[in-house]
Amino acid sequence: MPSSVTAEAALEQCARGRLVVLTGAGLSTDSGIPDYRGPDAPARMPMTFQEFVASPTAHQRYWARSHLGWARMGHATPNPGHVAVAALGADLVITQNVDGLHEAAGTPHLIALHGRVADVVCLSCRSTTSRIALQERLERANPGWAARHAEVANRPDGDVALEETAGFVVPPCEECGGLLKPDVVFFGENVPKDRVERCYAAVEALAEAGGTLLVAGSSLTVMSGLRFVRRAAQRDVPVVIVNRGPTRGDALATHLVAEGTSEWLGRLAAVRTT
Structure with a gap:
């Protein structure tokens, strides 16, 4: 079970060191794009x-x-959460989103797992x-x-x-x-193998460097994102999940934060850039 459910402990975990970020649809809701499985998501x-x-x-x-x-x-534009992710200095940002808002925010070292x-x-x-x-x-x-x-x-x-x-x-x-x-990538298609391998390699590097995997705005319902959380847990890499509502990876998390992504990521960016 997660050792903490506090935002402060999660911030401390992610404040320093190597970081890989995995984002989902919840990150883009503040840009006016509905998510899939949030409390207000349409059937x-x-x-x-x-x-x-x-x-x-x-x-x-x-x-x-x-x-x-x-x-x-x-016409959607990046929200403060996208801007914060771009400023984190992450080794890699893996997004499950296809909206292109990470690219618009100028995020370096980005893999759009499902395309654009x-x-x-x-x-x-x-x-x-x-x-x-x-x-x-x-x-x-x-x-x-x-x-x-x-x-x-x-x-x-x-x-x-x-x-x-x-x-x-x-x-x-x-x-x-x-x-x-x-x-x-539609349902019923596979994510291109080279993208998956690059993501796995980034998670493996965290294990060697004592880094953290941060999940922001994803319910981790589909395996395309959950597999990286599982790999991190297998390698004893701390996992921080920031999401409104439960996720499929909660049992593997070191810290859980039940908050919206924009404000919390903004706080993290402020800490990591000072």
Whole structure:
């Protein structure tokens, strides 16, 4: 069981020495992006990769929702939590988020574990384009769509709560006519092996240097993030978890902080930069 549930003890643990930070959707809620499993998170059944590629209707539904969601998500800006993480001097920041806000905050030594929704890839020729360019093509192919659905509620990762998507036109890859997909890891896909190995290596380095793994704003429900907490615990690396609500890694934590991320990370950044 965790040895402490106090924010002060957790701050002391992270104040000095080597640090790897793992962030989740809870870090971006202060930027107006809903999370997946927080107390106010909307009910959601994420689309799987298999459904996306096998069903033309699902493909259409995804991009119709994303067209609306991106128009809102694309205007999100880093909040004080992102700014604080960028200032921590961490060996590595591993984010499970695809919103690009760590990049916008200027975070060094960053791995976007699940990719970035700002990038688009063709599943046939593997050419990549920007989401902004695709957004312009979607607008031209679907004039008035955004205005007609202006009141639809936001969901995580640029998704929206829209059920009626028939008639939405999804343009193909301009290079080969193939299927376009955001360059992110869907449910049912694997995180690229090289990303995972780089993250494991950073955690292993903490074991040798007496560092700490800090988890901020993640429920650790999926294995893609939890595995690094498990590796840290196996190597006797202290684990600090800052999250509103329980996480799947709580039993492995050295310190738990049941607070929002922005304020606590700001306090930590102030300590580590003095």
